[in-house]
Amino acid sequence: MKSLILIMISGALINNVVLNQFLGICSFLGVSKQMKASASLGGAVIFVMTIASAVASLLYNYVLAPFGLDFMKTIVFILVIAALVQIVEMFLKKKSPAVYQALGIYLPLITTNCAVLGIALTNVQNEYNFIQSVLAGFGTAVGFTLAIVLLAGIRSRIHEEDLPRPVRGAPIVLISAALMSIAFMGFSGLSF
Amino acid sequence: MNTILITTIVITVIGIIVGAGLVFTGKKFFVPVDEREAAVRECLPGNNCGACGYAGCDAMAAAIVSGEAPVNGCPVGGAPVAAKIGGIMGTDAEALERKVAFVRCKGTCEACRQQGNYVGINDCRSAALAGINLKDCDYGCMGLGSCVTVCPQHAIRLVDGVAVVNPNLCVACGLCVKTCPKGLIELVPESKHVRVQCMNRDKGPLVKKVCSAGCIGCSLCTRQCAFDAIHMDGSLAKVTYENCTQCGKCAEKCPAHVITLPCPVPAAAAEKPEEATEA
Secondary structure, eight states, X not given: OHHHHHHHHIIIIITOTTTXXXXXXXXXXXXXXXXXXXXXXXXXXXXXXXXXXHHHHHHIIIIIHHHTOGGGHHHXXXXXXXXXXXXXXXXXXXXXXXXXXXXXXXXXXXXXXXXXXXXXXXXXXXXXXXXXXXXXXXXXXXXXXXXXXXXXXXXHHHTTSOOOGGGTTHHHHHHHHHHHHHHHHGGGGOOO | OHHHHHHHHHHHHHHHHHHHHXXXXXXXXXXXXXXXXXXXXXXXXXXXXXXXXXXXXXHHHHHHHTXXXXXXXXXXXXXXXXXXXXXXXXXXXXXXXXXXXXXXXXXXXXXXXXXXXXXXXXXXXXXXXXXXXXBSOSSSOOOSOHHHHHOTTOOEEEETTEEEEOTTTOOOOOHHHXXXXXXXXXXXXXXXXXXXXXXXXXXXXXXXXXXXXXXXXOOHHHHHOSSSOEEEETTEEEEOTTTOOOOOHXXXXXXXXXXXXXXXXXXXXXXXXXXXXXX
């Protein structure tokens, strides 16, 4: 039990997917202009990453590993995750339009997010079992959401500031993200 | 060899299962989209200009089908599109008069004296913000062409220091109306050619001093009109387009020739369409 909680906290804070592993930077910088949009994206990422981790774990443990097809995992994971998100999207559209509206365009957008694939591969590398993979995926996605919502908050404040001309726009966002990353490095000493 | 074979088989099987799964869910969870929405979307121009007030043509189509927006809500498509959409929606498109932008100023370089040379940002809004008037008239066209820059249809150009709209190219998106710092541009019904081409609200002598083509508020036009279609708004004449029959009597009598006659397209603007097709 303790190790499961540790996996989640480690995924969310200590090995934060964006700020420590530098995966999913594109959406992290691209969709963090508004708090609301970034929160929706975060929700969609939590949803997709948890499911993708679960399916990838099952697929690896029961199909790829027994056949000795370890080297094909990247391709198979991409294929399956993309199809899975598509299916989930259709399902939501029919059964739960409210959720579909809330996640909106972000659901298909993160199908190709490297963070989603990255976590599926990291789970395999760490030799996690099914439950551990699901929790690691969930924890990591929560970490992504935390990071992107924090950055959106910072950016909305920066937006109102009178900045020196050279750092306006993209530069100040990258500087903020870098400072956040350094701050998150502080978690690396965390132990239980 | 064996590895390649196994890999191929396994990946193919996974691919087939995934594909079948997609087809199955696609059938099973098919959400019937309102047919009318797709049909309405087909009729709309599809340039996603946002002039209707919605995010794009898709959003507009959804709004029309849900009854949120009127069938004639697309200012770009105008009456033909409205009629088509009305046919799909089963409602009569209220005959929507096509509107065009119209610049209410006649103060050309000749009519209205320039106030020295302006050297600065070449934009009416910037100049207006700095409190600069380029011409003697406080109300008139500044002639720096902010509306020209902002017009997505390239329908406006500066003729002799005054912006002129080519009604053939104008789609009545209203961008120039919002842009003009003097509030000179308005959307008027295209077929109504009798328009007052001045916005100066000062009294007659003051207007005469600054511009030879300004409305001096003599109210001669109101006395000519038999249809109650032209009134004085302070010392500025104003046409009520619903009543106007375009007899042109007011325009004939106007001492300043500030009311346009039923054929107002200046030669310079009329030749524009050819250029536009080239571009």
